[in-house]
Amino acid sequence: MDDSRIVELYWRRSGDAIAETSRKYGGYCYAIVYNLLSSARDAEECVNDTWLGAWNSMPDNRPQYLAPFLGKIARSLAFNRFRAGRAEKRGGGELPLVLEELGDCVPAAPSAAQAVEDGELEAEIGRFLHTLPPRDCGIFLRRYWYGESLAEIAKRYCLKLNTVKTSLYRTREKLRRHLEQEGYAL
Missing domain, CATH: 1.10.10 (Arc Repressor Mutant, subunit A)
Structure with a gap:
């Protein structure tokens, strides 16, 4: 499914938006977070929080390019997770x-x-x-x-x-x- 259709699902508040986003961008977001934190558990949690962040921000935003939009949310969540100190205990990643x-x-x-x-x-x-x-x-x-x-x-x-x-x-x-x-x- 192309990005504009996925964004439209968010705007219609369809539950399919998250499923389609996860299918298309799950690996991309996971790679970003995992590279930073080196924790599969933290990466999975950040990716799930990324979908929530996208869900919450879509009524105000209509991103033309979904990958960088989601990547920015995922990175921000990874940095927040790191600052909270949990990543340090599990190796710290890059x-x-x-x-x-x-x-x-x-x-x-x-x-x-x-x-x-x-x-x-x-x-x-x-x-x-x-x-x-x-x-x-x-x-x-x-x-x-x-x-x-x-x-x-x-x-x-x-x-x-x-x-x-x-x-x-x-x-x-x-x-x-x-x-x-x-x-x-x-």
């Missing part, structure tokens, strides 16, 4: 590493929290990503959006592990400089 790597090129709280709430930082990072070559952008997104391990990224792009590390380092440095030029205090 999230601690991802947050540590981005620490030097994304503004620190509370200004970052405010900027993210306003959507400004998110939009600025999006603009930055559009300036990157496709491979560099893909590597960056695989690591920091999907939470994939360095080894998974290297395998996906048929690269050496050190090449992936170097690409990520250089892209983070470019992002840091870009954000500084745009007035974000790092």
